[in-house]
Amino acid sequence: MSERIKNNKKTHMDYAYDLDLVIKPDSQIPAIGREFGHYTGAGIPLFSLGGGIYRAVLSYILLKFHALHGYYIVETPIIASSSLFELSGHLDFYKENMFLFDIEGHKYAIKPMNCPYHILIFMHEIARYRNKLRLPFKIFELGRVHRYEPSGSLYGLLRVRGFTQDDAHIITPENMVGDIIKSLFEEMKEIYEGIYNLPIEGSNIKLRLSFSDPALIGKEFMGSREEWKVAEENLIKLGEYLNSNYGIKYFIEKGEAAFYGPKMDFIMTIKESSIEKEWQLGTIQFDFNLPRRFKLYDVVKEIYGETNIYIVHRAFQGSLERFLGIFLEYSKGRLPFPLAPIQIVIIAILTGKEDVDKNIRAFSEFLANSLQSKGLRTSILFTEKTKLSIDVRRLETTVKPPLEIYIGEKEIKNAKLSLRVYDYRERRAQRKEFGFQAREEAIDYIMDVVDMLESGVRKIIGECPRIPADLSHML
Secondary structure (H helix, E strand, O other), rough: OHHHHHHHOOHHHHHHHOOEEEEEOOOOOOOOOEEHHHHHOOOOOEEHHHHHHHHHHHHHHHHHHHHHHHEEEEOOOEEEEEEHHHHOOOOOOOHHHOOEEEEOOEEEEEOOHHHHHHHHHHHHHHHHHHHHHHOHHHHHHHEEEEEEOOOOOOOOOOOOOOOEEEEEEEEHHHHHHHHHHHHHHHHHHHHHEEEOOOOOOOOEEEEEEOOHHHHHOOOOOOHHHHHHHHHHHHHHHHHHHHHHHOOOOOOOOOOOOEEEOOOOOOOEEEEEEEEEEEEEEEEEEEEEEHHHHHOOOOOOOOHHHHEEEOOOOOEEOOOHHHHHHHHHHHHHHOHHHHHOOOOOEEEEEEOOHHHHHHHHHHHHHHHHHHHHHHHOOOOEEEEEOOHHHHHHHHHHHHHOOEEEEEEOOOHHHHHHHEEEEEEEOOEEEEEEEEHHHHHHHHHHHHHHHHHHHHHHHHHHHHOOOOOOOHHHHOO
């Protein structure tokens, strides 16, 4: 064990390695004799067995959440003709961050952003269905994108070249802009609190509003003064609403907007010991560039009349990879129960007495089989009393199961369960005990605990996805 890990100086990549979420690029490939990064490429994360579970469960939650909130779900290609990004303006302003190549003499680009595709889809739908397509139009994608970053700036999951955005675009009439951005905050709050147990409140959140320099509108900032005025006034109204209802303070940075529109960023302050870190959460961004380049104003005017429209981009986690890295450091590698690769570990404490150990094994296997049949990722760790503290310490510094169930001679003799349940709000474990008369009662009690651990996700999508997997080799 390295001195760094002995001193508990783990980074997010150490936690990801312990949970088997991502393969470290400097890990050696047996027999081949090279590191993974040599073959996968710099800044391209390779998710492993635990990471596959994490991504699958999170994707289901996010897709259903957005469907329930009126978003259309789409999926767009990784590559496109470079003419798409010429039309969107990315080739003019973002070319140095794009991967470009030729196929049969035609130029293509690996997608750096999802927005041009989303606008194309809207254009297709509006051409086909005209005013039967209702506004606001909300479109969502877990979109895989690739951007060139210098190798010296790459760092774990926090700065990569290939990543996935929880990306949405809303095309809305002007008179609905205020309600839309207010609803976006409420959606972000539901996701952070429901999935990650992160409270969104004034004590740990502030709002940064990046505005234009009015004197430079039309020069360095695209769009009309009226567009900027409407957008910025609505962002200020949201800031005042959040301040009065949640105690969240906002501040304005003039001249710091993107050239194509103002934006707002939610910033969380995390205090660890005596150190405070700022962590950028969701972003809501107006865009005055794409409507002009794709001639949306003309199309909407023809079909809907004189409606002025606005395009709002938003990404609550920004990048799933970056968010995972930051969250692992914040939580010290403790993933929420629905997302944890191994959710439940049954710790069977053997005694060396044949009859007693036979009962311990049988009851442990009954619990494991019953919980696995319900889709819960459950493993058994067989140990002995003399090794118990070492094995538990290893569990708590590696896979960190949210729920541990201890089965030993005392539990068998007294017909009771001893549980260790991680409380994500308090950020500490709680001990629970439960006596039972029939084995089925024990399962019922465990499932009550599971329901509590899944309650946040159930609250936001009405269910909690369970993807079974046997990851016992990780113990």
